[in-house]
Amino acid sequence: MRLIAALFAAALAPGLVAASFAAPVEAAEFRWAATADAATLDPHAQNTATVLGFLNNVYEGLVRRGRDMALESALAERWEALEGGAGWRFHLRKGVTFHDGAAFDAEDVLFSHARAASKQSDVASWFAQVRAVEAPDPYTVDFLTTAPSPIFPDSIANFMIMDKGWAEANGAALPDRETGNFATLNANGTGAFRVTLREPGLQTVLEPFDKWWGTPEHNITRAIHKPIKNPATALASLISGAVDFIEPAPIQDIERLRATDGVQVIEGVEARTIFFGFRQNRERLLDGGANIFKDVRVREAVNHAINVEAIVTVILRGAAQPVSQLIDPASRGYSHARAARPAFDLDKAKALIAEAGASGAAFTLACPNDRYIADAAVCQA
Numbered sequence: 001m002r003l004i005a006a007l008f009a010a011a012l013a014p015g016l017v018a019a020s021f022a023a024p025v026e027a028a029e030f031r032w033a034a035t036a037d038a039a040t041l042d043p044h045a046q047n048t049a050t051v052l053g054f055l056n057n058v059y060e061g062l063v064r065r066g067r068d069m070a071l072e073s074a075l076a077e078r079w080e081a082l083e084g085g086a087g088w089r090f091h092l093r094k095g096v097t098f099h100d101g102a103a104f105d106a107e108d109v110l111f112s113h114a115r116a117a118s119k120q121s122d123v124a125s126w127f128a129q130v131r132a133v134e135a136p137d138p139y140t141v142d143f144l145t146t147a148p149s150p151i152f153p154d155s156i157a158n159f160m161i162m163d164k165g166w167a168e169a170n171g172a173a174l175p176d177r178e179t180g181n182f183a184t185l186n187a188n189g190t191g192a193f194r195v196t197l198r199e200p201g202l203q204t205v206l207e208p209f210d211k212w213w214g215t216p217e218h219n220i221t222r223a224i225h226k227p228i229k230n231p232a233t234a235l236a237s238l239i240s241g242a243v244d245f246i247e248p249a250p251i252q253d254i255e256r257l258r259a260t261d262g263v264q265v266i267e268g269v270e271a272r273t274i275f276f277g278f279r280q281n282r283e284r285l286l287d288g289g290a291n292i293f294k295d296v297r298v299r300e301a302v303n304h305a306i307n308v309e310a311i312v313t314v315i316l317r318g319a320a321q322p323v324s325q326l327i328d329p330a331s332r333g334y335s336h337a338r339a340a341r342p343a344f345d346l347d348k349a350k351a352l353i354a355e356a357g358a359s360g361a362a363f364t365l366a367c368p369n370d371r372y373i374a375d376a377a378v379c380q381a
Contacts, residue, residue: 028221032245033234035370037201037227042183043160044115045175047122049272052158054225057206058099059160059189062090062109062141063153069271069330071153075104075161075190076141085148087130092139096213098163099187099194106135111164113143120174126155154332163188192216193223201227229370238263248373251317269321271328274372276302285363292358301352303342307381310344315377 038054040046056064062076076090096104110133117127129152132144145152162183167173172183187195192212197205206223208216226243228234231250237243239260249257249265257265278293285291292298308322324341327334353359367379 028219030220030223030245031226031243032223032247033226033228033237033243034247035227035229035231035234037225038204040180040184041187041195041198042172042175042181043162043189044112044118044121044123045177045180045184054204055160055187055189056158056191057193058187058191058195059162060191061157061159061161062092063157065157071157075109079153081148081150082142082144085145087142087144087149088152090141090143092141093213094139096190097211098166098190099209100163100166101211102163102165102188104161104163104190105138106141107138108161108164109133109141110135111167112159112161115162115167115174116159118174120176122175122177123159126159151332161190251319251373254317254319267319269328271330272372273323273326273328274320274375274378275326276306278302287364289361289363292356292361292363295356295358297352297356298358300342301349301356304345304352305349307344308341311378311381315374315381319373 034050036050038051039048040051041055041058043052043055043059045051060074062074063071063079064074066072073093075093075096077093079088079090082089090109092104092106092109098104113127113130113133115121117124117130129145129147129149130143131146134142134144136142143152166188167183170182170186172181176184185198185200190213192209192214193206194209195204196207197203204225206225208220228237228246234243234246235250235253235257238246254265257263278299279285280291280293280299282291312318312320312322322341324339325334329336365379368375370376
C-alpha cells in the first residue's frame with residue numbers, strides 16, 4: 001500500500017512556501033511537528049526517511065529530486081557517463097560555501113564518499129558498485145564503477161556532502177552509529193537552511209543560509225521542528241496555534257480538521273510503500289519452524305489472502321492506494337504493465353497452501369507499532 005499523507009511535508013525544500021497552515025501566510029517563523037525526531041544530524045550514520053528527509057534541508061548532494069521526483073542538479077551542475085560505461089563524471093558547482101564559510105570543492109566529495117562508503121556508515125550500500133573515486137581537477141569528480149551503472153546518479157540522490165576540514169577538525173572523520181560524535185549533534189552543510197539550535201527530542205531550529213547558491217522561494221526566517229509523538233497532542237497543538245504544521249495528521253481526525261477554521265488539510269501520495277516482507281532465502285524461520293515462504297505458492301497465497309481493499313477502506317479510511325510492487329509509480333523501474341494486484345481470493349489462497357504442503361504451518365509476524373500510519377491495526381488485519 002502507498003500511504004496518502006495528510007498535512008504532509010518531507011523537508012523544508014528551497015521551494016516551500018509558508019502557506020496552507022494554521023498560521024497566517026505572512027508569518028516568518030514556521031513551526032512544524034512530526035511524530036519522530038531525526039535521530040542524528042550525521043548524514044551518513046542512519047539510512048532512514050526521518051533523518052534523510054530532515055537533513056536534506058541542511059546538507060546537499062551532487063544531485064537531488066525535484067518536486068516531480070525527477071533528478072536535477074545540486075552541487076553538481078551537470079554529469080555524464082564515462083566512455084565504455086566506466087562510471088560517471090560530475091562537474092561541480094563553483095562558488096559554493098559551507099555554513100561556516102569554507103569553500104566547497106572536489107576534496108569534500110572525495111572525503112564524503114570515503115566516509116559514506118565506510119564500514120561505519122549506514123549508507124555504504126549506495127556505493128557497492130564504486131571501485132574508485134578520482135578528482136581530475138578541483139571541480140570534477142569521477143565515480144568509477146565495476147560495471148556499467150546507468151542508474152548510479154539516481155541511487156545517490158540522498159548522498160550528502162560534508163566539509164572535509166570541519167569533520168576532521170571535530171573528530172567526525174567517520175560516522176559513529178553507536179555512541180555518536182560531533183556530527184551527531186552539529187551540522188555544517190551547504191543547504192538552504194543551517195542548524196542554529198539542536199535539542200534532541202525537544203526542538204531543532206533552522207535559519208536560512210544567506211550565502212546559499214540557490215534562489216530561495218519562501219518567506220521563512222526561522223523554522224522550528226518539534227517532535228510530538230502523541231497524535232492527539234499534535235492535533236491540539238495545531239488547532240491551538242502552538243505549531244503551524246503537523247505530519248502526519250491522525251486519519252480519524254481528518255474530517256474534523258477540514259471543518260476547522262484556519263486549518264487546511266493537504267493530501268498527497270507518499271513515495272513510501274508498505275509491504276509484507278518474506279525471508280524466503282532462509283532454510284528455517286527465526287522461531288525455528290520450517291521456512292514455508294521458500295515456496296512461491298505460499299507467497300502467492302499470502303497475496304490472495306490479504307484483503308488490501310478492505311484495509312484501505314476500513315482501517316486507513318481511504319488514505320492509501322493499493323500497489324503490486326515494492327516501489328511507487330513515480331520511481332524509476334516501476335512496471336505499469338504489472339500494476340494490477342492479485343485478487344483477494346481466500347479459496348485460491350487455501351488451495352495454494354494445500355498444494356505447497358503447508359497446511360497447518362505457523363509463523364511469527366513481526367510488525368512495527370506507531371512507526372507508520374495505523375501500522376499495528378494494518379498488521380492485525
